[in-house]
Amino acid sequence: MKCEDVSKELIACLDGRASSGERQKVEGHLAGCAACRSRAEEMRKVSMLLGEVPAIEPSFGFDARVRQRVAAEPRQRWFWRLVPAPRPAFAVALLIALTVLVAKLPSNRKPVTPVAATSAQEQEEDFNAIKNLGVLENYDVLTKFDSLAETATPDSPQPDGKAQQGDASND
């Protein structure tokens, strides 16, 4: 091993992080080279000198200032957590999906007939029908119409006695 080759592994040897093979090579060279041995010893001292520099402590308010700045960070709202990342891509995909959905909606829908207009038309037709009932001048006939309408309701008893027959068959 040459002097210039030692330089690369010297620090690792001094701090004990070199592999055993590298350490053996360096130590072998140092054993026969006084200049490199002296340099290695001085570098060991340099490392010790660096250890003399005392550490400082962060100031009293350091933690509070960090927490304050962290607290000032914008918080994520709960619904944003439901949105999968990456959010811009998701937003674009959602926009495209909505556009397609709207485009596929049927455009030739039938116009809605106003309910009020229909009922008014029916009333007018009924009125004309009644007005043209020339043969039904007898009030009794009209009242019979009313009584017939009453008999048509499902709650009313059947005139032909079918309900009674049904009851009898059940017995």
Next chain:
Amino acid sequence: MARTDVELMLDVKAGDDSSFDFLLQKYRSPLVNFLHRMVRDTATAEDLAQEVFLRVYRARKQYTPSAKFTTWLFRIATNLALNSVRDNRHAKLAVPLDAPAEEDAAPMELPAPVMRIDEHMIERDRTEFIRRAIASLPEKQRAAVLLHKYEEMDYGEIAKILDCSESALKSLLFRAYESLRVQLAPLVAQPVEQRAGEGRPS
């Protein structure tokens, strides 16, 4: 059982702010010291350390445990420190004549009770001498020495932080220690017994 840094960071990612507080307590002092040795100014070092923690917090959602947490943390710190040093280099060229001396801004260190005041002054001068030697290193060499000596990181981790190969890092470290050996020659040549405060009976 104590949680690892990665587990704590994953908890922060899941919304647990108390885990962020654990990380803050654990790394506040190493970070401030590293940055103080990089920029040589306490206030700037604390500002940068705050910025590091804030960036970690902001990046919590994107955090993936692909590397050691300390690698990520000190990489942010190193980049911020290097930027700060480069920005201030130009500003320092225009220091007014009545500006306070740099050592006035250094944090006060109280003398050890067993030391006399003259011994403390010698010790302080000695410490300041070493600090200046570290500060005189080129930024990348300085960062490499600080991570190697004070953070005791392995070569692989330092190489990742400084974005270089392990081989390049070993050369970088050798050049740095070689510069320090030259600059600290008066102290290196001093026998250990002559150091102030050492060998003095307590």
